[in-house]
Amino acid sequence: MERFRVVGGARLQGEVQVVGAKNSALKLMAASLLAAGRTRLTNVPAILDVTIMAELLRRLGCGVDYEPAEGVVEIDVPEQIGHRADYELVRALRASICVLGPLVARCRAADVAVPGGDAIGSRGLDLHAFGLQALGAQVHVHHGYLVAEAPDGLAGADIRLEFPSVGATENVLMASVLARGTTRLTNAAREPEIVDIADFLVELGAKVHGAGTTVIEIEGVDALHPTEHAVVPDRIAAGTWAFGAATTRGDVEVVGGRAEHLSAALELLVDNGTSVHPTDRGFRVTNDGRRPHAFDVATLPYPGFPTDLQPLALAYNAVAEGSAMVTENVFEARFRTVQELARLGADARIDGHHVMVHGNARLSGAPVEASDIRAGAALVIAGLVADGVTTVSGAHHIDRGYARFTDLLQGLGADVTREPDPPPYVS
Structure with a gap:
């Protein structure tokens, strides 16, 4: 078993290639x-x-x-x-x-x-x-x-x-x-x-x-x-990099991404201070170093906001300015990310199929564990905006959904590596 070791403080910058979904x-x-x-x-x-x-x-x-x-x-x-x-x-x-x-x-x-x-x-x-x-x-x-x-x-x-x-x-x-x-x-x-x-x-x-x-x-x-x-390009991977750029106050061109497949998500980012522009190879997401603004969001079947991006929205709102309500309408147990974000210092409370999030300017690094593919990606992104070192156990979850995740993050300037994940202590 392996985990991700994430050193906080990086702004994701550069270009990233999206492959098939x-x-x-x-x-x-x-x-x-x-x-x-x-x-x-x-x-x-x-x-x-x-x-x-x-x-x-x-x-x-x-x-x-x-x-x-x-x-x-x-x-x-x-x-x-x-x-x-x-x-x-x-x-x-x-x-x-x-x-x-x-x-x-x-x-x-x-x-x-x-x-x-x-x-x-x-x-x-x-x-x-x-x-x-x-x-x-x-x-x-x-x-x-x-x-x-x-x-x-x-x-x-x-x-x-x-x-x-x-x-x-x-x-x-x-x-x-x-x-x-x-x-x-x-x-x-x-x-x-x-x-x-x-x-x-x-x-x-x-x-x-x-x-x-x-x-x-x-x-x-x-x-x-x-x-x-x-295979059609992966809109969830593209959305992950879009949220990664917005959350870390970065500037990322998502090569191969199709903005028209992410309208609901990208419109929320644009309405709250992030710039999204088409390029001849995909689209570019820029935050210009400003703290992102919080936004309410509810997951819905396509063309609504994707449930697979809900954990990324939680990580974004955890460091955004203001408060937000995140509502999950597709799956009933997709809030396991919340307790892990709380270990990083996020101010979030679950109420049924809603989460109320009050943004903190910065989080604090800690050991956390991924429960699924998208939760794992969200926790890595959250680790990038946390002070110190965050370790994200359950790397195999992320491997199921993201190709060369560590390499791509490093190419965007992140200090992210993989390391052995020690087994839990058993007396």
């Missing part, structure tokens, strides 16, 4: 199961989660070549694939549930262990099951596995999601491309990653219309063919 790359890898043959994905992030997903696909019978340095994954999908995703790998990767739809579509059966992943809430699978049942599958939980069976194949249907769940939208979308007839999915998630998956499916030969809106229509086809596809 974790939340798209993993789903594209799963979607490749729909087409026998060799599919090639480029602009894939060099993160731990991709390695885990690659191994999961190998266990299903695929050949997978992953070159992290080149950002390329090549997947050889055989005509006959397995349909059981074991707990050993699934427990480490929440996104593994996205193999459910493709497996039911290809194999007419799927046994997927109920997944693990980040500690940010229950994230129930009811909507996934509801969508597949509407397509004609029988779905139940058996000995810790979500089992879906469709011996006669899937059939198109009109499906309305109770909540615009990203995962449920993805599974229904991927399952329905090989279903008989037409599927109409309403109250669908609208994230850019959904659009990226839909574009990929179309390149495979699927017929998908309306991705990026609340209504997606899919006309089923008999078979798909492999393709090559570049």
